[in-house]
Amino acid sequence: MSESTSPNDFAKPESITGGCLCGSIRYRANFPKDHDFLKMSGSCQCTQCRKNTGALIFMAHTVALKDFTYLAPTTTLKNFNATPGIQRGFCTNCGSYLYWRDESRDDLELAVGTVDAELLSEFGFALANASGNNVWCQNEIKGVTDGIVGKERGVKWATSSEEGTRM
Numbered sequence: 516m517s518e519s520t521s522p523n524d525f526a527k528p529e530s531i532t533g534g535c536l537c538g539s540i541r542y543r544a545n546f547p548k549d550h551d552f553l554k555m556s557g558s559c560q561c562t563q564c565r566k567n568t569g570a571l572i573f574m575a576h577t578v579a580l581k582d583f584t585y586l587a588p589t590t591t592l593k594n595f596n597a598t599p600g601i602q603r604g605f606c607t608n609c610g611s612y613l614y615w616r617d618e619s620r621d622d623l624e625l626a627v628g629t630v631d632a633e634l635l636s637e638f639g640f641a642l643a644n645a646s647g648n649n650v651w652c653q654n655e656i657k658g659v660t661d662g663i664v665g666k667e668r669g670v671k672w673a674t675s676s677e678e679g680t681r682m
């Protein structure tokens with residue numbers, strides 16, 4: 516096993532499993548051979564994501580809907596729409612936040628903190644390297660979150676990647 520982990524050399528999963536804190540919601544995400552683990556890994560520091568996750572940075576990994584399946588009935592899964600057309604999926608039993616999704620797109624932004632612990636330990640870099648789009652960086656907390664993403668790799672956007680400006 517390699518001691519170092521770098522953008523050029525890291526372990527890539529073929530699939531991952533995860534779920535909410537209480538275990539009611541369980542999912543599997545498969546990654547096609549050409550999945551770009553660097554580009555698909557990003558973060559958000561908008562106020563909505565902060566309120567929603569309770570964390571200063573929402574670390575996300577983009578997964579295609581066709582590659583995302585639930586492993587158990589999703590009776591406790593609910594979507595909250597803070598913005599029309601944007602879903603934030605969570606478990607109504609334990610409160611875990613699972614994904615952010617633009618309803619017009621065929622993918623979702625998986626909350627990487629919900630990935631099963633042993634897989635996160637093994638493939639955490641592949642899932643959360645932040646080499647893709649890191650958005651709403653104008654909200655960075657000086658001395659706390661400003662050194663976490665987009666320093667040496669990835670793209671920092673002041674607001675969203677669609678209407679924002681690069682920082």
Ligand SMILES: [Zn+2]
Pocket residue numbers: 535536537538539540591606607608609610611
């Ligand atoms: Zn739950």
Ligand SMILES: [Zn+2]
Pocket residue numbers: 559560561562563564565573651
């Ligand atoms: Zn956000």
